[in-house]
Amino acid sequence: MYDNQYVNNDSRGPVTGQAQNQEDAELDIRALVLVLWRRKWIIVNTTVFLLVLSALVVFQLTPRYTAQAMLAIETRQNSYVDLEAVMSGVGTDQAAIKTEIDVLQSRRLVGKLVDSLALVEDPEFNRSLDTKRSLISYLNPLSYMSEAWKTAILGSTASTQSDEERAMAVRAKVIDSVSAALKVSNPPRSYTLHVSFESTSPKKSARLANELASIYLTDQLEVKFEATQRANEWLNERVSQLREKVRLSEQAAQRFREENQLVQTQSAGLVNEQQLAQINTQLVTARTELARIEARQGQIEQNVQNGSIEQSGLIEVLQSPLIQRLKEQESEIQRRRAELSTRYGPKHPTMQKIEAELADIKTKISLEVDKIVAGIRGEAEVAAIRVRALESNLEGLKRESFTVSRAQVQMRELDREAEANRLLLQTFLTRFKETSSQDGMQQADARIISEADVPTSASFPKKSLILMLVVFVGLILGVGLAFLLEALDNGYRSFDQLRQDLxxxxxxxxxxxxxxxxxxxxxxxxxxxxxxxxxxxxxxxxxxxxxxxxxxxxxxxxxxxxxxxxxxxxxxxxxxxxxxxxxxxxxxxxxxxxxxxxxxxxxxxxxxxxxxxxxxxxxxxxxxxxxxxxxxxxxxxxxxxxxxxxxxxxxxxxxxxxxxxxxxxxxxxxxxxxxxxxxxxxxxxxxxxxxxxxxxxxxxxxxxxxxxxxxxxxxxxxxxxxxxxxxxxxxxxxxxxxxxxxxxxxxxxxxxxxxx
Incomplete structure (x- = not known):
């Protein structure tokens, strides 16, 4: 019974650090367990109190039932004809799916559900129709006062709203209540949407979920139909405007063409352009011909000066039939002179007659050559005159072409505008015909893959789970309270506390x-x-x-x-x-x-x-x-x-x-x-x-x-x-x-x- 714990530690011998740490850990664990054991009734009482309190609350709660319908977003659309839809299908990315969830939870869609099932008349969602008093209402002192006393204390509460405004306010509150009971979720890596409704009635929860899914699909078709109808009306109006615009632009182009005399053949372009091309071609040809003739004329003039025109070998001279005959006669006379010269002398009358004939022939040849030379000179003059005439005509056509070109610039602008209007009209007319043919071909972007069944068990409250959680929380709270009380404990209970503290x-x-x-x-x-x-x-x-x-x-x-x-x-x-x-x-x-x-x-x-x-x-x-x-x-x-x-x-x-x-x-x-x-x-x-x-x-x-x-x-x-x-x-x-x-x-x- 002596306090043997105070024996000198030196007698125990050396203690290793690992053994000391192990002993400290064991003491710490044992100390924690002892704290829990000392405060066990605090833990038990806290847990029991919370369990009883939660049980009283849980079993007083009205059970609620949750029904769930499943929708699948269509990733593939049936295409009966190769036409582009006015509204494209729903995207499959996360943002698009989140958007569809927001649409399902929107007040517009919930409002349609409220109107469809007349939920304004349902006391579950319209609190003003619920005559049952909650437990909290009994704690409200105003509930025991008469209207006169309420008016005296709180003042007049007379409403200035009209019947329509009150009805809209009630409908808005019902929509809020229905939205609070609605839950739409999308499982990860899935194109399905889970539409859940919570209600005090199992049948009502299933009916709400199925009705909202149906309204959602109908709403998709209505939205597409309205979009197509609006597109048809707009395209029809636009086509009429474009027709008038095309007519006016074509009339303006034709009027400008007539005012500026822009005559155009079917395939060769404007007449002025054709004339300019022809004159330019003729001028080139005429200048070429003039150069050739002037060259021949210069050659002939040179031969004339040299006196060798007959021996020049001009084609005109060589090809002249008369000169050819005279040359033949000259050759015949020279042959006879050669024969007669063997018999007669130069002064013989026969020889003199032959010489006179030969001289006459040469004279005739010279006269004929002179005529040919004169003809070539005349031809050169005509060619020069023709070149000058063509140049004069070309200059006139050029001046006229400049004026036509300036007009043609504006003409092309008018033509482009008319052509653009025609193309735009054709595009809109084609699109109008496509959209007009889509009125009866609209498809919803989702489909119901599972209708909501009537739930057989309540989704709230989960009594067993809640009570288990309360027990767990009670234990945690009790343990925390135990350690808190232990920390706040201000007295000494053991020898260890005296040693450690004092x-x-x-x-x-x-x-x-x-x-x-x-x-x-x-x-x-x-x-x-x-x-x-x-x-x-x-x-x-x-x-x-x-x-x-x-x-x-x-x-x-x-x-x-x-x-x-x-x-x-x-x-x-x-x-x-x-x-x-x-x-x-x-x-x-x-x-x-x-x-x-x-x-x-x-x-x-x-x-x-x-x-x-x-x-x-x-x-x-x-x-x-x-x-x-x-x-x-x-x-x-x-x-x-x-x-x-x-x-x-x-x-x-x-x-x-x-x-x-x-x-x-x-x-x-x-x-x-x-x-x-x-x-x-x-x-x-x-x-x-x-x-x-x-x-x-x-x-x-x-x-x-x-x-x-x-x-x-x-x-x-x-x-x-x-x-x-x-x-x-x-x-x-x-x-x-x-x-x-x-x-x-x-x-x-x-x-x-x-x-x-």
Whole structure:
């Protein structure tokens, strides 16, 4: 039963860091488990309270049922003819699917559902038609007032809205209620839409889901039909405008063509352009011909100057039939002259006649050559005149072409405008015909793949799940509350807390003796009547711990007993410890050193007239008074009681007090000084200076830790060694439930060692 936990750690040998860390971890886990065990009823009560409260709420809730219809967005569209639709199908990206979800949840579509099923007349969605009062309505004091009182308190609430405005406001509220019951979702990586409705009626929830899906598909067709109809009307109007525009542009082009005489053949372009091309071609040809003729003329002129025109070899000369005949005649005459020259002489008449014929022939040839040369010269003059005429015509056509070109620029602009209008008209006319043919070919972009069935079980509230969650939350909250209370706990319950917080040695733990056990007696009477009780054994354990608590390892002879505040059981512990030691045969003197609130005389029934008080000893009145020191006949202990004194510090600092303690050490085995509380007065600090050691008393669980820490800090400033601390008034039943595993655990158990 000794406090073996205070054996010197050096005797244990070296402890490895890993073993120490493992031990700390085990202690931490064990500490957490002990906290939960100590506060188990907090956890249980919190959980049960929340469970009962939630059960009351859950079973009062109106069950709601959820029905779900499934839609699939069509990723493929049937195309009967290769025509482009006015409205394209729904996209398959996430944004497009989100848009369709918003359409399903839109107030316009929900409004159609409200009108289709006349939900304005349904009390579930129109709260004004619900005559049932909720539990909260009974808590509203206005519900118990008459209309006159409401008007007097709140003022007039007369509405200025018309019937139509009130109906619209009611419809808007119904739409809000229906929208709150609607849920549309899209599973990941899927083109399906889940349309869910929650209602108090299973059939109604299924009917709402199916009706909204049907309205959604119909709305898609209506939207496409309206878009096609609007497109047809716009295209029809646009085609009429374009027809008029084409007519006006073609008339403007024709009028400009006539005003500027822009005559155009079917394939060769404008007449002016054709003439200019022809004249230019003729001029080139004429210039070429003129150059050729001038070249021949120059050659002939050169031959004429040289007199060799006949031998020039001109083609005209060579090809002239007359010259050819004259040449033949000349050749014949020269032949005859050659024949006759062999017979006749030059002056012979025959020869002279031949010469005259030859000369006549040459003359004729010369005349004919001259005619040819004159003809070539005339031809050159004609060619030159023709070139000049063509050049003159070309210049005139060029000037005219410039004017035509300027007009043609504007003409081409008018033609382009007319052509563009014709193309635009053709495009719009074709598109108009395509859209007109789509009136009966519209398809919805989604389809119903699963209609909503009537649910057989309520979707809300999930009673089992809610209660399980409440139990879980209750446990979590209870555990949190347990740790919070543990953190806010401001008292000492175990030796470990004393060691960790105050660095004090634990001397022992004194159980609380209930009043029913004392039976109007005192604890010191109980310890005298029950020397083998756990209460008595606890004081023996304190003495055993004090045996080696001196500064040099010896048992202190003068021991001061103090506490932080009054009521911690300091005086009771002193008296009981003295009685236990007195029974062992030790000479024990108990000194009541609390001169401000003395209680020993009345408590022990000491006679003031027969027995000496501490005041008499310190004042020197004890000698010769005829009085004796009080002695308890049962235990043999001696006791100096005290009287109330105005200035006790003067007595404790006097030489008489020091002389008294010196003599007491010689005559007694142990002197117990019952001092006042540290935080109440400073007497204990003065008295402790004359003691060999101090036993510090702490009331189990009751004394705040901050006060104890402050008191111990003040006491430690005196330099007197504190032997240790004693936990008093320990509730053994509660302490044992905390599972500390110390002396209190065994004291509270059923043991054959104790007779309680």
């Amino acid at each position: 660095h004090l040695r634990a001397l022992g733990m004194i159980p609380l003796v209930k009043k029913s056990v004392l039976q109007d007696g005192k604890p010191e009477d109980y310890i005298a009547s029950k020397p083998n009780s756990s209460f008595a054994e606890a004081h023996r354990n304190v003495h055993a711990s004090l045996m080696f608590s001196g500064s040099d390892g010896s048992t202190p002879k003068v021991l001061a007993v103090t506490s932080s505040i009054p009521g911690e059981g300091k005086s009771t512990a002193t008296l009981c410890l003295a009685q236990i030691l007195g029974r062992t045969g030790l000479k024990v003197l108990v000194v009541e050193a609390d001169l401000r609130r003395p209680v020993f005389r009345q408590r022990m029934g000491i006679s003031k007239e027969k027995h000496i008080s501490l005041n008499m000893v310190l004042s020197g009145q004890a000698q010769g008074s005829g009085k004796t020191v009080y002695k308890d006949e049962k235990t043999g202990i001696h006791m100096l009681w005290a009287e109330l004194t105005e200035d006790p510090q003067e007595r404790f600092t006097s030489p008489e007090f020091r002389h008294f303690l010196s003599e007491a050490r010689k005559q007694y085995d142990l002197v117990l000084l019952d001092t006042p509380p540290i935080m109440a007065v400073s007497d204990a600090m003065l008295i402790s200076k004359y003691a060999e050691s101090v036993m510090y008393v702490v009331q189990w669980e009751a004394t705040p830790k901050g006060i104890v820490r402050s008191a111990v800090k003040q006491l430690s400033q005196t330099g007197v060694p504190i032997a240790g601390a004693v936990l008093t008034q320990v509730n053994l039943k509660r302490h044992r439930g905390y599972g500390y595993g110390d002396q209190g655990y065994y004291y509270g158990g059923k043991s054959n060692y104790y007779t309680n």
